[in-house]
Amino acid sequence: xxxxxxxxxxxxxxxxxxxxxxxxxxxxxxxxxxxxxxxxxxxxxxxxxxxxxxxxxxxxxxxxxxxxxxxxxxxxxxxxxxxxxxxxxxxxxxxxxxxxxxxxxxxxxxxxxxxxxxxxxxxxxxxxxxxxxxxxxxxxxxxxxxxxxxxxxxxxxxxxxxxxxxxxxxxxxxxxxxxxxxx
Numbered sequence: 082x083x084x085x086x087x088x089x090x091x092x093x094x095x096x097x098x099x100x101x102x103x104x105x106x107x108x109x110x111x112x113x114x115x116x117x118x119x120x121x122x123x124x125x126x127x128x129x130x131x132x133x134x135x136x137x138x139x140x141x142x143x144x145x146x147x148x149x150x151x152x153x154x155x156x157x158x159x160x161x162x163x164x165x166x167x168x169x170x171x172x173x174x175x176x177x178x179x180x181x182x183x184x185x186x187x188x189x190x191x192x193x194x195x196x197x198x199x200x201x202x203x204x205x206x207x208x209x210x211x212x213x214x215x216x217x218x219x220x221x222x223x224x225x226x227x228x229x230x231x232x233x234x235x236x237x238x239x240x241x242x243x244x245x246x247x248x249x250x251x252x253x254x255x256x257x258x259x260x261x262x263x264x
Contacts, residue, residue: 127239135213164247171250
């Protein structure tokens with residue numbers, strides 16, 4: 082075997098190794114994303130969600146206390162966030178389909194001082210649930226690890242699960258349906 086043939090063979094092995102690594106990492110990412118459902122905190126370990134009172138996009142206030150008895154998805158997002166945009170259609174479907182069964186979805190925009198842009202974005206995305214804003218100086222979004230971040234709250238106002246990053250609709254659906262079945 083000539084040196085040129087040996088180099089070509091080595092390059093093919095490196096390329097196949099790279100392809101295998103990409104496939105493996107992709108499969109691990111798919112498995113991780115696909116396995117986000119079902120790890121809801123046991124009732125005894127759940128902590129109370131803070132009593133949020135937030136300004137709504139169209140005026141008025143949205144209050145967590147008004148949703149006691151419902152399962153609530155509190156979704157922190159921003160107009161500039163690509164993964165937020167990806168997950169919104171699924172949240173919209175869940176709000177429409179599971180709302181009558183006791184689900185409330187609220188979107189908390191962390192866009193600072195851009196209410197008009199948020200309104201345009203909400204119209205463009207056809208968001209059917211309330212969109213709210215933290216008060217100016219509020220610390221509501223200070224502890225976020227990233228956006229999107231979603232908090233799943235049970236019917237008693239306790240945090241059942243937190244998600245950081247985009248979540249598949251089916252994973253939200255599995256968890257929400259589990260909480261809707263809780264008595």
